[in-house]
Amino acid sequence: MADTDNSGRREPGSGGPAKNGPGRPRESGGGILMGRPFGVPVYVAPSWFVIAALITWVFGGQLERVLPELGAARYLVSLFFAVAFYASVLVHELAHTVAALRFKLPVRRIQLQFFGGVSEIERESETPGREFVLAFVGPLLSLVLSGVFYLGLFAVEPGTVPAVLLAGLMISNLIVAVFNLLPGLPLDGGRMLRAVIWKLSGKAMTGTVAAAWTGRALAVAVLVGMPLLGYAGGYADEGFGSQESLIDALLAAILAAIIWTGAGNSLRMARLRERLPELSARALTRRAVPVTSDTPLSEGLRRANEAGARALVVVDGQGDPIAIVREAAIVGVPEHRRPWVAVSTLAQEITDGMRVWTELAGEELLEHLRATPATEYLVVEETGEIYGVLSAADVERAFVAAMAKPASS
Numbered sequence: 433m434a435d436t437d438n439s440g441r442r443e444p445g446s447g448g449p450a451k452n453g454p455g456r457p458r459e460s461g462g463g464i465l466m467g468r469p470f471g472v473p474v475y476v477a478p479s480w481f482v483i484a485a486l487i488t489w490v491f492g493g494q495l496e497r498v499l500p501e502l503g504a505a506r507y508l509v510s511l512f513f514a515v516a517f518y519a520s521v522l523v524h525e526l527a528h529t530v531a532a533l534r535f536k537l538p539v540r541r542i543q544l545q546f547f548g549g550v551s552e553i554e555r556e557s558e559t560p561g562r563e564f565v566l567a568f569v570g571p572l573l574s575l576v577l578s579g580v581f582y583l584g585l586f587a588v589e590p591g592t593v594p595a596v597l598l599a600g601l602m603i604s605n606l607i608v609a610v611f612n613l614l615p616g617l618p619l620d621g622g623r624m625l626r627a628v629i630w631k632l633s634g635k636a637m638t639g640t641v642a643a644a645w646t647g648r649a650l651a652v653a654v655l656v657g658m659p660l661l662g663y664a665g666g667y668a669d670e671g672f673g674s675q676e677s678l679i680d681a682l683l684a685a686i687l688a689a690i691i692w693t694g695a696g697n698s699l700r701m702a703r704l705r706e707r708l709p710e711l712s713a714r715a716l717t718r719r720a721v722p723v724t725s726d727t728p729l730s731e732g733l734r735r736a737n738e739a740g741a742r743a744l745v746v747v748d749g750q751g752d753p754i755a756i757v758r759e760a761a762i763v764g765v766p767e768h769r770r771p772w773v774a775v776s777t778l779a780q781e782i783t784d785g786m787r788v789w790t791e792l793a794g795e796e797l798l799e800h801l802r803a804t805p806a807t808e809y810l811v812v813e814e815t816g817e818i819y820g821v822l823s824a825a826d827v828e829r830a831f832v833a834a835m836a837k838p839a840s841s
Contacts, residue, residue, distance in 0.1 A: 463543060472529050472539045474522065479546035487514040491600065498596055513597055517604050518544055520577050524608065525549040527573040531566045547690055548608070555795055556705060560631040560639070567623035574609035578602050616647030618694030640702035647695030651688040658684035707834035708794035716830055717790070717811040717820040718742040722751065725776035729765060732757065732775050743821035745810065746779045753818055755779035756786070756808045782810050790819050801827060 463475035488510040495506040502509065525542045528551040532539050540552040557563035581602035588594040613621040622643040630639035659681045720743035723732045732744045744757035761778035780786075785804025788811050792800055801809070801824065809822040 463545075469526060470529060470533060472533075472542055474542045475544070477543055477545035480518065480544050483546050484511070484514040484518070487517065495596065499591075499593065502593070509593055509597070513600055516597070516601055518549075520574070520601065520605050521549045521608065523577060524570045524574050524612075525551045527569040528553070528566060531569045535562050535566065537566075547687065554799070556636075557627075560627040560636075563630065564624050564627035567620040567627065570620050571609040571612045574605045574612070578605040578609060581605065614650055615643070616650035616691065616695065617643045617698040618647060618691070619650075622647050622650075622695075622698075637702055637706055640698060644695040644699045644702075647698070648692055651692035651695065654691060655684050655688035658687070704831075704834055705795075708798075710834060711797055711827065711830050712793040713788050713797055713811055713822055714790040714793075714819070716826050717822045718826070720745045720818065720820045722747040722753070722818065723757075723775050724749075725755075725774065725779075727775050728771050729757075729762065729773045729775055729778065730770035733762070733770065741820075743808070743823075744775055744779075745818060745821065746775055753782055753810055753812075755781050756810055756821055758807060759823065760807065780806070780808070786810055787812055788822055789814065797827070798831075 463477040463480070466474045466476055468474070488507055491510040491513050492507045495502060495509060499506065521544060522542070525544075529539050529542060532551070532553045535557065537557065538554045540554050543550045543552070553566075557566055578601075581598045584598045585595060585602070588598065612619050613624075615625040616622040617626065617640070625646060626636075626639035626643035628639070629642050630636045633639065719739070719741040721732070721736050721739050721741045722745050723735065725746050725748075736742065736744060743759070744762075745753050746755040746757060748754050755776065757775050757779045765773055765778070783804070785800075786806050786809050788797070788800060788809045790811055790813055805824075807824050809824070811819040811822045813819050
């Protein structure tokens with residue numbers, strides 16, 4: 433099971449970054465849209481139906497031993513349990529979402545999937561205290577739900593369908609809470625550990641490195657420990673070759689892979705976040721020269737070469753920018769035709785979203801480009817003066833270079 437995902441932040445079991453490159457549109461899907469609580473879309477991934485079927489089959493087998501009189505109806509009860517359990521997981525994720533929104537952190541979506549749920553939070557917490565709270569509220573709500581279901585047992589008759597369902601939900605929510613409190617990324621407990629080390633060291637990256645490697649150690653422990661616990665807990669006589677042992681080993685391998693991958697992603701995204709301030713609109717902007725709409729392309733390029741510029745901006749009679757001459761369009765015009773082609777035929781009109789302030793940098797810059805996908809953007813000073821043109825391709829290259837740089841702890 434996983435939990436929150438920053439920038440695309442994701443957790444196993446109940447929920448880690450969905451990643452969009454600079455200038456790319458946000459993801460709009462992720463499965464079947466179930467609703468928008470608090471304005472955040474909730475999707476059910478196709479993989480959920482696989483685990484729902486598995487839960488129905490396993491829980492149905494348990495009901496056959498506990499309530500044999502149900503007959504085939506036990507699978508209907510088991511399906512209800514699977515849906516109710518994932519409703520509990522959704523409450524867990526909504527706790528993260530509400531906390532994130534309270535801290536002014538945008539949440540892209542919630543997705544229910546194979547091993548739980550994912551809350552995709554688009555930005556990192558600004559302080560270790562907020563990071564700790566944001567991580568802790570999910571397991572806390574799962575513990576509360578477990579207590580509520582426990583109290584519900586006193587209101588029903590033992591040995592009945594409601595009693596079995598309440599007991600199952602109590603135990604499952606307790607498992608979700610305890611599992612997510614384990615101190616390793618990408619689990620909630622790992623984020624809490626990261627927050628504590630961040631607070632003590634004063635460095636978010638130090639906390640991330642420690643929590644991520646703890647997560648990898650946890651993945652190894654799950655891979656080895658789950659089959660051993662199952663073996664010691666019930667089928668020692670059947671040996672490791674039994675059906676139960678093989679299922680436990682498969683689930684342990686899948687879960688360990690999710691945790692290991694999530695820990696690695698956390699390290700990678702932390703490294704990127706450490707380098708994001710280098711992605712500055714001012715530093716990446718190409719110098720541009722203004723030209724009128726009827727200027728021949730060859731003349732515009734001559735002026736740009738003389739000025740040492742790499743971009744052309746079309747201006748009106750008052751000198752206000754109205755369009756950007758697209759680099760790809762320039763390349764597509766043969767040199768012998770350039771004196772006869774006006775720059776206006778190769779230009780893209782500047783919309784509000786295509787104006788970028790020179791001081792935009794890091795996550796704010798990437799978020800702006802994601803919100804308005806384009807190939808080029810007009811970069812302006814706070815006074816409105818033209819500074820130059822920002823190419824999405826240049827930002828993409830800088831983004832990749834930032835990812836490739838070694839992290840410091």
